[in-house]
Amino acid sequence: MHNNKSLSRELSLISLGLIKDKGDFKLNKFQIEEIFESSLDALIDHCRDELDNCESELEYASQKILDSELHEGVNPSFSNVREDLKKSLTKIEAVMNTISASLEFPKLIISSGQTDIREDINERIRFIINxxxxxxxxxxxxxxxxxxxxxxxxxxxxxxxxxxxxxxxxxxxxxxxxxxxxxxxxxxxxxxxxxxxxxxxxxxxxxxx
Missing domain, CATH: 1.10.940.10 (NusB-like)
Known part of the structure; x- marks a missing residue:
């Protein structure tokens, strides 16, 4: 689980990506707040993309397992079947880990509304651009x-x-x-x-x- 400082760093990183890094201008607090809102939207979109990828990976892994079952009668050694199953299970494990991480995002997004997190992000960005x-x-x-x-x-x-x-x-x-x-x-x-x-x-x- 992210703590507040970890969330601040991640949102600061996304926010910085929305700013030119030329060092020849200043941003006021309102501008930084707008950038922060955009970074939060980007984080939510990233979460959605990850879940979409999970769905695709699960479909792929399920198909590989089905293919292995169909192969079973043709290949009495079972070696290819076992290898396919291992790969599919590994992929499913990775997908489940991604889903588990993604399920934390609603909590993180709620946390992002806290004043201390917004101030921390504002401070980090100002330190860097100034x-x-x-x-x-x-x-x-x-x-x-x-x-x-x-x-x-x-x-x-x-x-x-x-x-x-x-x-x-x-x-x-x-x-x-x-x-x-x-x-x-x-x-x-x-x-x-x-x-x-x-x-x-x-x-x-x-x-x-």
Whole structure:
């Protein structure tokens, strides 16, 4: 189950994706509130898409099981049948995990109406857009020859949120890194997750010195 801070980070990440990251403008509280509402809509749409995908995957897994049953009489060894069943059951397990996670969304959406969550999101976004050049410069120094601007936008924003947690909000380093990794696992790809992990380790080392 998400706690309020985790929900704040996730909605902050989606909100940031709706803002240009040029660092040459300011947003007032009303504009940030509008962006937050759009991010909440995006999160709800994501939930619906996940459930639609679950339905398709379940239909696929059911068909594979049916195909295995039809094969059973033709293939006395049962080896192919067993393999098909294993794959189908694995897929069903993944689908059920997704459904289980999606069922939490109504609670999260209700929580998102709480003043403390909205203020936390507002604060995180303001910290980033008002200090973007400094944040990006310091993250760059932990990237060993790479530049932050070369990363996909979602990966840049995950690292920026982690930086804000550590340097502006006094979040324990281990917690900030764990939360960033959770966001990367959900929103980034394999290469992005590995890269974010590496940068977070270096940021953590610098902060602890």
């Amino acid at each position: 200090n973007l050049k400094v944040i990006d410069s310091e993250i760059d120094q932990s990237m060993e020859g790479w530049r932050l601007k070369r990363l996909p936008r979602i990966d840049r924003d995950i690292l920026r949120l982690a930086y804000v947690d550590i340097n502006f909000l006094n979040t324990p380093i281990a917690v900030a890194c764990d939360e960033a990794v959770n966001l990367a696992n959900k929103y980034s790809d394999m290469q992005g997750r590995k890269f974010i992990n590496g940068v977070l380790r270096r940021l953590q080392t610098v902060k602890l010195k």
